[in-house]
Structure formats: C-alpha cells, structure tokens
Amino acid sequence: VPIRGSGSLASSSTLYQVMANQAFDPCGEWSLGDPSFQNDFVSSENSPDTPIHRERVAPAGTLPHESLIMVHEPLAIKDAIQIPAAKEALDKEWAKLNSQRVWELETVREYADVKSLAVRDGRVLNFGRVYPLCFKKHAEQAPENWKYKGRVVFQGNNVHTQDGLTAVFSEAATSACHHTSGKWLDALARLPGCAGQDADAVSAYTQSELHGTETWVFLPADQWPASWKGKYFRPVVKLRLALYGHPKAGYYWQEYCKTALRKCGWEQVPSWERMYCHREKQLFLSVYVDDFK
Numbered sequence: 001v002p003i004r005g006s007g008s009l010a011s012s013s014t015l016y017q018v019m020a021n022q023a024f025d026p027c028g029e030w031s032l033g034d035p036s037f038q039n040d041f042v043s044s045e046n047s048p049d050t051p052i053h054r055e056r057v058a059p060a061g062t063l064p065h066e067s068l069i070m071v072h073e074p075l076a077i078k079d080a081i082q083i084p085a086a087k088e089a090l091d092k093e094w095a096k097l098n099s100q101r102v103w104e105l106e107t108v109r110e111y112a113d114v115k116s117l118a119v120r121d122g123r124v125l126n127f128g129r130v131y132p133l134c135f136k137k138h139a140e141q142a143p144e145n146w147k148y149k150g151r152v153v154f155q156g157n158n159v160h161t162q163d164g165l166t167a168v169f170s171e172a173a174t175s176a177c178h179h180t181s182g183k184w185l186d187a188l189a190r191l192p193g194c195a196g197q198d199a200d201a202v203s204a205y206t207q208s209e210l211h212g213t214e215t216w217v218f219l220p221a222d223q224w225p226a227s228w229k230g231k232y233f234r235p236v237v238k239l240r241l242a243l244y245g246h247p248k249a250g251y252y253w254q255e256y257c258k259t260a261l262r263k264c265g266w267e268q269v270p271s272w273e274r275m276y277c278h279r280e281k282q283l284f285l286s287v288y289v290d291d292f293k
Contacts, residue, residue, distance in 0.1 A: 072149070073139035080134035083148070090132050090150035094223060097152055100206050102241045103130070103217055105225060111234040114216055118162035126167045126215040127236065128159045130243065154217065154245035167213070169247040174254045177274035177288045185286055185293050196293070201257070204290035205249045206241045208256035212248060215239040250289065257287060 080086040098105075111127070118125045130152060137147040159167040189196025201207070216236040228235055242249035258268075266276040266285060276285040286293045 069140050070137070071139045073136040075134045075136055075148075077132055077134060080148070080150075085146075086134050086136070086148040086150070089148040090134055090152075093132070093150040093152050096203070097206065097243075100203070100241065102206050102239070102243055103219070104238045104240050107238040108228065108232065108235050109237075110232055111216075111218070111236045114236055115162050123162070124213055125162045126159050126213050127161070127217070128215060128239070128246075129155045129218045130239075131155060131220060151244070154239070154243040154249070156245045156247045159215075159247070174250040174289065175273040177286050178272060181272055181275045181286045182288075182293060185284060188284065198291065198293040201290040201292065204257075205244045205253045208242045208249075208252045210239055210242045210246065210249075211252060215246075253290070261285070261287075 075083075075086060077090075080090060097103075114125065115127075117123075133151040133153060135149045135151070137149055138145045161167055185196060188194055215238070217239045218234065218236055224232075224235065239246075242252040261276055264278075265280060266278050269275040269277055269284075274287045276287070277283065278285070
C-alpha cells in the first residue's frame with residue numbers, strides 16, 4: 001500500500017493508519033509531516049500527554065493475527081479431484097447425502113418425459129441442479145495445516161419450471177435471533193451456579209423434508225449409478241430433503257427445528273424470536289439457523 005506524505009509519522013504508520021489517512025485525504029493534498037497539519041488535525045485531537053503514534057508491536061509469544069484469519073480458498077472441481085485429500089472430502093460428502101436419501105434415485109426418469117407429462121397434466125414442477133464445491137481450509141498457513149472440505153449443494157439461482165420459466169419463491173424467510181439474546185445468555189452463563197454451552201446441528205438442513213412444489217434435480221454424470229450409463233440422456237430424480245442452497249431450505253429447517261424443540265418441552269419466549277425456555281430443566285436456548293446456545 002503506497003504511503004502518501006513524508007516524515008516520521010508516515011514512515012511509522014501501521015497499515016490501518018495508512019488506510020485511515022488515505023481515506024481522510026484521498027487526493028494526497030496534505031503532507032503528514034507539515035507542522036500546520038499536525039497542529040490543526042492531530043494535536044487538536046489529542047491532549048499534550050497523548051502520544052500521536054501508539055506502538056502496536058505484540059509481546060514475544062503472542063499469537064499473531066494472521067493465524068486467526070482462517071481463510072477458506074475455493075478450489076475448482078477439476079483441480080480438487082487431482083488432490084487425494086480433497087477428493088476424499090468430496091467423496092465423503094456424496095456418500096453422506098446418498099445414505100440420507102436426499103434425492104430418490106429410484107425415481108429416475110428422463111427429463112424430457114417428466115417435463116412433457118407435467119405440461120400435459122397442467123402440473124407445476126421445479127427443476128434444478130446439484131453440484132459439488134470444495135474448499136481448502138487455513139489456506140494462508142503452511143501446507144501441513146491445510147484441510148479440505150467438500151460440500152454438495154442445490155443451485156438455488158438456477159431453478160426453472162416445466163415451461164422453462166424461472167421459478168419464483170415466496171419472500172418468506174427464516175427468523176433471526178436477537179443479537180441481545182446471545183449476549184444475555186453469555187452473561188447468564190457466567191453467573192454463580194450457571195453454565196453455558198453451544199453446538200451446531202449435524203447436517204441441519206437435510207434433517208427436514210422438502211415441501212411445496214415438487215422438485216427434480218440433475219446429478220453430475222460422475223455420480224450416476226452404473227445402471228444409468230447408456231440408458232438415460234438427461235436423467236432427473238426427485239429431491240426429497242431440504243438440501244442446502246434451495247431458496248426455501250432454511251425455512252423448512254426452521255419449522256422442523258421448532259416442532260422438534262416443542263416435542264422436547266421447549267417453549268417460545270414471547271417477543272424474542274428463536275429464544276426458548278425449558279421450565280422443567282430451568283434452561284434457556286437461543287437458535288440461529290443451525291447454531292444452538
């Protein structure tokens with residue numbers, strides 16, 4: 001990042017300070033070493049006892065901020081399948097979803113046949129695509145710290161009907177818990193005799209069934225069962241569960257989660273979305289998508 005200006009202030013500025021200075025003076029008209037500038041814009045903002053530059057060098061042994069960035073670098077699938085660990089992560093994700101029966105392989109039919117029958121009968125169907133993603137976790141660190149994460153998702157921005165029109169979904173969305181509720185639970189957990197925990201739901205979205213308009217999906221050719229090869233041209237199968245990426249998947253998971261919590265004795269706290277209490281066990285619970293606190 002180029003540093004405009006001259007003098008000791010410019011040379012000792014941290015990256016954050018450089019960005020702040022350039023945002024204040026985008027045209028570079030001020031000289032940071034100009035005494036009039038120091039007097040008008042720096043000294044006036046500080047008392048005589050306040051140093052202009054605050055040293056930000058961390059003590060020896062302090063964990064550097066770079067180790068906390070946790071960069072997820074996306075990988076092209078053609079590259080990911082050439083990396084054994086990345087391919088293993090993708091295969092694991094495909095196997096998990098197949099074992100959950102997220103889509104019903106036994107319903108396989110030719111796309112053209114499903115589409116023509118829907119048009120003939122006046123039924124509305126949605127068609128979409130399922131595709132894989134792969135990420136390299138901790139990409140900013142040394143190779144020995146890299147981990148690969150495979151995801152298989154529904155392409156929610158490319159859904160069409162039997163007539164070839166873009167599918168329209170209602171604006172109904174998931175509720176968000178109050179930021180205050182999370183802070184309140186953190187404070188409550190630190191009171192004498194209290195404790196707190198947090199956890200993620202395992203495979204949250206695919207715990208719930210997909211409702212609404214019947215949806216058929218295309219699977220990548222490398223995921224076709226052997227019996228499909230040479231038999232189908234553009235096979236489609238029914239999507240059974242609310243796969244991540246579907247525009248309504250979050251909503252269906254939310255409704256499923258609310259029903260499950262009620263069955264376990266949790267009650268909704270009035271006027272606090274996604275906040276529950278369990279009177280018998282004397283517990284509070286805040287839910288944000290698939291995060292439980």
